[in-house]
Amino acid sequence: MPERPHQGLRPAFRRWRARRPFWGGLLLALGGGWILLTEKASLKVVMHIGMQGLAGYLLPTLMVLLGLLILFNPSQRLFYSITGILLSLGTWLTSNLGGFFIGLLLGATGSCLAFGWLPDQAPRVSRRQRRKAARAAGQGLGEGAGAGEPA
Numbered sequence: 001m002p003e004r005p006h007q008g009l010r011p012a013f014r015r016w017r018a019r020r021p022f023w024g025g026l027l028l029a030l031g032g033g034w035i036l037l038t039e040k041a042s043l044k045v046v047m048h049i050g051m052q053g054l055a056g057y058l059l060p061t062l063m064v065l066l067g068l069l070i071l072f073n074p075s076q077r078l079f080y081s082i083t084g085i086l087l088s089l090g091t092w093l094t095s096n097l098g099g100f101f102i103g104l105l106l107g108a109t110g111s112c113l114a115f116g117w118l119p120d121q122a123p124r125v126s127r128r129q130r131r132k133a134a135r136a137a138g139q140g141l142g143e144g145a146g147a148g149e150p151a
Contacts, residue, residue: 020074021081027110029067035060035095035103051138055094059087063107070114073078079115084111 039056066084072076088107091098098104125133 001019002107016046018123019071019119019139021070021114024077024081024110024114024117025067025074026033027067027113028070028081028088028107029064029110031088031099031103031108032060032065034106035063035091038096038099038103041096055090056096059091059093060099060103060148063087063091063103063116067110074117074119078118081111081115083102084114103149 009103039053039060063084066087070080070084073080085108088098088104088111091107095103098107102137110122
């Protein structure tokens with residue numbers, strides 16, 4: 001069976017994702033994107049506050065930028081996440097109630113996830129790998145005593 005050339009892409013992406021607050025940055029960027037989309041909504045509920053709506057476009061654009069910075073420069077995640085939560089809360093007043101609350105919640109959740117991410121944390125072990133390790137340890141300990149085998 002021929003080996004597929006893209007077989008190493010998924011593990012490489014997982015390693016890259018494990019070294020940064022991926023979900024926090026992604027949610028913050030998605031929240032800003034959602035708010036920008038609601039700015040262009042053809043609804044009669046659209047409201048802008050600020051200098052001719054400038055703040056309504058500036059805050060979500062900065063949210064998208066901060067989300068991308070969290071992904072590609074995780075060493076500064078604390079500053080980016082604090083700024084991101086402040087911008088997310090600011091969109092309540094400037095951008096259609098924070099993109100009708102959806103963008104606001106996405107941005108706030110993403111900022112909190114990025115703030116709480118710890119770079120020195122051991123990688124998470126999947127349930128399948130834990131079971132496999134427990135099974136191997138049980139077989140290694142139980143060989144002499146017959147533990148785990150029916151009588």
